[in-house]
């Protein structure tokens with residue numbers, strides 16, 4: 128059976144910590160980093176990387192174009 | 204499994220449009236303006252018309268649009284974007300011309316220019332950001348502010364003495380010059396995807412030369428509303444959308460009648 132796996136890359140310096148990506152992720156992949164970027168914003172990161180399905184919801188809804196999404200099908 | 208097996212160019216499914224440069228938007232965290240500017244960039248890139256587009260910015264939080272897009276953009280005086288866009292389109296009818304205006308700009312100081320551009324059926328795309336408030340200047344009441352809405356200039360809530368909120372899209376749909384009028388939102392992934400199709404339609408329409416395309420985006424102004432981005436979007440769902448329902452209002456020059 129094939130399994131879909133996704134991954135996101137967050138441009139941490141662009142992120143403003145609005146949390147809209149986290150709120151709109153259907154798989155609870157995203158969390159907010161305790162550390163802050165140079166502007167003082169807590170930035171998004173993959174808290175549960177195994178959960179990501181590469182649906183792009185987080186990136187589509189992000190107002191600041193912070194997230195890049197990758198998706199791959201693995202044959203098991 | 205190694206995450207680097209997934210993060211490879213051949214597996215890419217979403218990346219910020221190349222029409223946007225690397226400067227970080229000036230908007231507050233979570234502001235809908237950013238999503239709309241992302242969509243404009245994506246539509247222009249997908250249509251492959253980067254060198255054929257001329258944008259007209261306005262006064263309001265989107266005033267710096269020329270800073271972020273690798274497109275030709277001019278700035279209009281407050282409220283005059285539709286008039287400036289008219290001039291550009293008439294001199295260069297083969298260009299795709301769009302204006303980008305807030306509700307204070309389009310529906311208050313620029314009501315006249317906006318309505319008459321629509322009425323003349325200028326072959327342009329007007330993009331209207333309705334966040335129910337004057338964001339840039341600190342959250343004063345706009346013509347679009349809802350009844351009861353608390354703003355800096357209506358601290359006890361807008362009441363009838365202050366007039367009624369105006370549904371600009373419904374107003375301009377009544378004018379013969381508009382070809383396509385739609386109201387969209389960008390605070391959920393599904394809404395963003397739908398809004399993008401509408402925006403693309405509004406740009407494609409310029410090829411037809413049949414009149415003006417008007418795209419309203421009901422967005423948050425979380426700073427002006429004094430809510431967190433997530434709470435602002437919930438408030439938008441609960442209060443803005445019932446008064447400003449989403450969907451096409453006029454297609455191919457004909458008002459859409461909704462069966463109830």
Ligand SMILES: Cc1ncc(C[n+]2csc(CCOP(=O)(O)OP(=O)(O)O)c2C)c(N)n1
Nearest residue numbers: 262263264281305306307308336337338339
């Ligand atoms: C002639 C003139 N009058 C008033 C102003 C002050 N002013 C700047 S932006 C603005 C309203 C912006 O509100 P809106 O169009 O809703 O845009 P937003 O900032 O909410 O996106 C006003 C009144 C101005 N710059 N020029």
Ligand code: SF4
Nearest residue numbers: 152179180182183185
């Ligand atoms: S791509 Fe989808 S599943 Fe992965 S983090 Fe983004 S929203 Fe969540």
Ligand code: SF4
Nearest residue numbers: 142143145146148189
């Ligand atoms: S939506 Fe974008 S800006 Fe907001 S927290 Fe997520 S990555 Fe950062």
Ligand code: SF4
Nearest residue numbers: 230231234264338424
């Ligand atoms: S003031 Fe309001 S409209 Fe302006 S950037 Fe901030 S949230 Fe957006």
